[in-house]
Amino acid sequence: MKACVLESVGNLVYKEIPAPTPAKGEVLLRIKACGICSSDYARVLKTGTYHFPTIPGHEFAGKIEMIGDGVDPVLIGKSAVIFPLLPCEKCTSCQRKQWAQCKNYNYFGSRCDGAFAEYLSVPVWNVLVYDDVIPYCVAALTEPAAVAWHAVRMAQVTRKDIVCISGSGTIAILCGLWAINQGAKKVYLTCRSKKKKIYIEQFNELQAIVIDDSFHDTLLSKTNGEGADVVIECVGSALSLETAIRSLRSEGRIILLGNPEGDITLEKNIYWKILRGEYSIQGVWNSIYKAERCDWNDVLVHMKSMYPILEKLITHKFELAECQNAFQTMTDSSIFSVKGMFINE
Ligand SMILES: [Zn+2]
Ligand SMILES: [Zn+2]
Structure with missing residues (x-):
């Protein structure tokens, strides 16, 4: 063969x-x-x-x-x-x-x-x-798709949840589709280009926000100034993790799914946000x-x-x-x- x-x-x-x-x-x-x-x-x-x-x-x-x-x-x-x-x-x-x-x-x-x-x-x-x-x-x-399904299940997404997904690759899009399938109120993916945004938005009700200087303002405007209820991190970079933490409302849930590309460090003020926001952090595997x-x-x-x-x-x-x-x-x-x-x- x-x-x-x-x-x-x-x-x-x-x-x-x-x-x-x-x-x-x-x-x-x-x-x-x-x-x-x-x-x-x-x-x-x-x-x-x-x-x-x-x-x-x-x-x-x-x-x-x-x-x-x-x-x-x-x-x-x-x-x-x-x-x-x-x-x-x-x-x-x-x-x-x-x-x-x-x-x-x-x-x-x-x-x-x-x-x-x-x-x-x-x-x-x-x-x-x-x-x-x-x-x-x-x-x-x-x-x-099963890895993404597992992550969304672990996130316990409900109809009340606005879900933000940090990433725009295959697994990120699959997470978005499953979150919608589980009844999420809205699902936003982060992406790096207008072209990717247009591509993502052809998948059912998925929406995408381009990561630029106004990203966090845009996300806040779409979440009543609160941030997302659930964030699923699908990239495994420090920047993506920071974006994930900054996108979350108080008492929100973060699912860590992306394989780390190297050491991941966080700025002190971002770390504080985890404590003050009483975030739940959940790793998922396979x-x-x-x-x-x-x-x-x-x-x-x-x-x-x-x-x-x-x-x-x-x-x-x-x-x-x-x-x-x-x-x-x-x-x-x-x-x-x-x-x-x-x-x-
Ligand atoms: Zn694989
Ligand atoms: Zn064994």
């Missing part, structure tokens, strides 16, 4: 490698679509994976073509998305089904081979089959899968009706053979992009 193999930092090579065969309890997935995550930019271009060579790619959907021993044959031919985390099933977190907290997990696309390839063999536990009406490229958004609830199932249910709007997130589609160009394009700040995706027809 063909795959994009990360052989060293910055060296993603499209090449022929042996296709996997499904072991006992596994299915062989023909990968139809795999998203390029912003964490893949760093993985491929800056930090590398846990070892080389590795096939990146953890946001994917495909068709089950073959099964290993002990797997129900009814799965053959079904469309499926894959939870990319492989828990140890032994640690105390796993015993509580808190898979994302597992102390010794494996992960498709970073710790072991992922889905920038034509095929991947995966344990049947990680498989969720879904309704064929959802196109593969949208189904491949289930992972980031998503809940097959436990007391399943963010992945919730997302797939909503996707069935929302796939046309979700498809607008995908600004770029690439073939695996174009992997070098794909990473160049997606990280070129002069090119407007949101979500890039590898497609195997």
